[in-house]
Amino acid sequence: MHNKRFSGILLTMFSLAMITSCNKDYYTVGIELLDEQFQNLKSETFPVFSYQESLERVQTNNLSNVHLGVFNDEVFGNTNSSFISQLDVFSLQTFGEYNQAQEIEGSPTDIRAINEEEELTAVYLDLPFFNNINDSDGDGVIDIYDSDPQNIESDSDSDGLSDIIEFQAGTNPLSNDSDNDGILDPDDTDSSSYNVEQQVYEIDSVYGNRNAEFDLKVYELTYYLSSLDPANNFESSKEYFSDDDFYEQGYYGKTLHDDRVSLNFEEIPVLYTVDDPTTDPDELTQVNYFETPRLRIPLDIKFFQRTVMNLEGSETLVNQANFNNFFKGLIVRAENFSDDLYMMLDILNARIVLEYDYNSYNSNGTIDDVSDDTIDRKKASNVIPLGGVTINIYDHENFDQKILAEVNSSADNIPSGKIYLNGSKFISKLKLFSNDNSISDELRSFMSKDVLINEANIVLHLDEDINTSSSSVLPERLYMYSYDNGNPIEDYNKDFSIDFSPTAVNSNKFRFGGLLQYDSNNKPTSYKFNITNHVSNIVRYDSLNIDLGLTTMSNIDDVFTLKNGYLPNQKKISLPSSSLSFPFPVALYGSSPSQANLSKRLKLEVLYTEY
Numbered sequence: 001m002h003n004k005r006f007s008g009i010l011l012t013m014f015s016l017a018m019i020t021s022c023n024k025d026y027y028t029v030g031i032e033l034l035d036e037q038f039q040n041l042k043s044e045t046f047p048v049f050s051y052q053e054s055l056e057r058v059q060t061n062n063l064s065n066v067h068l069g070v071f072n073d074e075v076f077g078n079t080n081s082s083f084i085s086q087l088d089v090f091s092l093q094t095f096g097e098y099n100q101a102q103e104i105e106g107s108p109t110d111i112r113a114i115n116e117e118e119e120l121t122a123v124y125l126d127l128p129f130f131n132n133i134n135d136s137d138g139d140g141v142i143d144i145y146d147s148d149p150q151n152i153e154s155d156s157d158s159d160g161l162s163d164i165i166e167f168q169a170g171t172n173p174l175s176n177d178s179d180n181d182g183i184l185d186p187d188d189t190d191s192s193s194y195n196v197e198q199q200v201y202e203i204d205s206v207y208g209n210r211n212a213e214f215d216l217k218v219y220e221l222t223y224y225l226s227s228l229d230p231a232n233n234f235e236s237s238k239e240y241f242s243d244d245d246f247y248e249q250g251y252y253g254k255t256l257h258d259d260r261v262s263l264n265f266e267e268i269p270v271l272y273t274v275d276d277p278t279t280d281p282d283e284l285t286q287v288n289y290f291e292t293p294r295l296r297i298p299l300d301i302k303f304f305q306r307t308v309m310n311l312e313g314s315e316t317l318v319n320q321a322n323f324n325n326f327f328k329g330l331i332v333r334a335e336n337f338s339d340d341l342y343m344m345l346d347i348l349n350a351r352i353v354l355e356y357d358y359n360s361y362n363s364n365g366t367i368d369d370v371s372d373d374t375i376d377r378k379k380a381s382n383v384i385p386l387g388g389v390t391i392n393i394y395d396h397e398n399f400d401q402k403i404l405a406e407v408n409s410s411a412d413n414i415p416s417g418k419i420y421l422n423g424s425k426f427i428s429k430l431k432l433f434s435n436d437n438s439i440s441d442e443l444r445s446f447m448s449k450d451v452l453i454n455e456a457n458i459v460l461h462l463d464e465d466i467n468t469s470s471s472s473v474l475p476e477r478l479y480m481y482s483y484d485n486g487n488p489i490e491d492y493n494k495d496f497s498i499d500f501s502p503t504a505v506n507s508n509k510f511r512f513g514g515l516l517q518y519d520s521n522n523k524p525t526s527y528k529f530n531i532t533n534h535v536s537n538i539v540r541y542d543s544l545n546i547d548l549g550l551t552t553m554s555n556i557d558d559v560f561t562l563k564n565g566y567l568p569n570q571k572k573i574s575l576p577s578s579s580l581s582f583p584f585p586v587a588l589y590g591s592s593p594s595q596a597n598l599s600k601r602l603k604l605e606v607l608y609t610e611y
Helices: 002-021 101-105 165-170 301-307 321-326 402-413 439-447 532-541 595-600
Strands: 043-052 066-073 077-087 118-127 128-133 203-205 206-208 215-220 251-263 268-271 287-291 294-298 330-335 341-346 351-362 376-396 418-421 428-431 451-461 477-480 511-516 523-530 550-551 560-566 572-576 586-589 603-610
Touching: 002 439, 043 402, 043 418, 043 439, 066 206, 066 330, 066 376, 118 330, 215 294, 251 294, 402 418, 418 428, 418 550, 451 532, 451 586, 477 511, 477 523, 477 586, 550 572
Parallel strands: none
Antiparallel strands: 043 428, 043 603, 066 077, 066 341, 077 330, 077 376, 118 294, 118 351, 128 203, 206 341, 215 251, 215 330, 268 287, 351 376, 418 586, 428 550, 451 523, 451 603, 477 550, 511 523, 560 572
C-alpha cells in the first residue's frame, strides 16, 4: 500500500515536471507539494569575474559552412574571410555513355561503343546560398511573402484565389497573372506555360550590402591537404586552422576565375540535354528544373578539359587519394568590395558543374540496318562535389586597442570591465563567486544554510555604446560551457525543451538560455542563462567550481563537436565548432564596468527557499 502511494506521488511530480517543461516561463518543479516553509522565496547576488581572451588561431577544417566576404566594425576591426576546398571525385568515373576502356576497345556486341570525344562547353563553381523556405500554414507561399502565414486561405496576390487553391492548381500564388499572358488567373483557362517548379526564396546568411560589387577569384591550390596527420603517424585527422592561408604562402597555381561580380538571388534554370524528336517544341530550349539561388562562377574550360575530362579512365580518377595528389583543390577569395558584404555559403551542396558535348551513335530506330546510322553530338553534364578537406580562412585585423588592453589585464588576473565576443577571435572566461575558484566568505556563509535553489541566472547586458541599435548582426545566442574541456555544463544536458515553431532557428534548450533578450520596444538588451543545476551542485554538493567559457553560438543542438584553438601563449583550448560558424561580434558589460554602468555589472542572481 505504501509503495503504491509513493509511486503515485512520484507520478504526480513527474507529470508536473513534464507540463512545466513545455512552458518557457520558469516554475519551480513540484514546489506546490512542499510545506509552507518553502513559500518564502529569497534572493541573493554573487559576483562573477570575467576575463577577456584573444584567440591566435582556431581550427576551421570541415565546418558546417564556408565564409566569404568582408565585415568592418569600429571596435572589432576588419574581418576578411575566404576558403579552401578539395574536390570529391568518388563517383566521377565515366563521361558520356561509355567508360574510356569501352570507348578505346569497342564492343563486339555493341556497335554504339565509339570514341565519344567529350569536349567541355562550360564549367561552373556552384556555391549555394542558404535559404529559408518556412511555410507555416502549408499553402505553398513561404512566410516572408505570405500575406497571412497562419491562414491557409490567405490570398497573397489579391486575385480572388486563395494561396492554397493556386498552389494545388499549379498557378503562382504571388502573381495575379501567372503566365504573363494578360489574362488574370481567375479568368485564365490555360496557364500551363507557367513552370510550377519555380519558387521564391528568402536568402539567409548574407549580411551587409547585397548590391555590393567585388572581385571574385578562384585559384588552383598547389598545397597537398592530407586528411590524416603525418605528425601522428597518420593515425588521427589532421587539423587546419584559420591562419592556414595557402594563397598568402604562395601555394597557388592557375587562375581559374578573376572577374568583378555582384550577387544574383534568382533561381538558375537548367535546360533539358536531350530532345525528343517526336514532340514540339525543341526540349533543348526548355527548362527541365531550377537550381536554388547561388553564386555560379564560370571557370577555365581548357584547364578542366586537360585536368579532368581528358583523364577519363586514368589512374588519376580511379580514387580520391590519387586525384587529391594530382588536383589538390581550389582557393576561393573575394577582394575590393564596394561596400561591406559577408556571406555564409552552403559547402555541403557546393560543387563543380561540367557541361560537355560528346559523340553518340544513333541507329535511328533500325538496329539491323546500319545504312541510316549517324554519329550525333549530344549534351550532358557531370558534377564534382566540393568535399574532403575544407578550410575557412579568417583574417582579423585593426581591432580597437582597448580590447587588447582587456586581454592583457585579464592575463594578469584582473577581471575585465567589458566582454568582447567573436567566436573565431574573442571569447571570455568566467569565474563564479571568487576570482581564484576558492570558497569566498559569501559562498561559505550561503553553503552553511539549508537551502533549496529554485533558480540561478546570469544576465549579460549589451554595451549599447558599442553595439548599434540594429540587432541584424548581433548573435541571437551565446553559449556557456566548461572552459577547461569544452563540454556542456549540466544545465544544458538536463534541458530537453524544444521550440516547435516552424521558423525557429537555434532556439531549442531555451530553459538553459543564452538567447538575445528584447525590451518592450523590441530593442535588444541582454542575454540570460539559467544555470540552476550547476550552482546547486556547487552550493549543496561541494562540486568543483569550474571556470566557464562564453562564446557566440550558431547551433545550440551541435555543441559536442569540438575544435581546437590557441591563445597567444600557445595554450590549447577546446571550442564548440558551432561557435566558429557565426562571424559577428558582440560587446557586453563585464564584472567591473565603469561607475556609470554598475547596474549592468555581470553577476549571479540566486533565488532560493530556506528550510
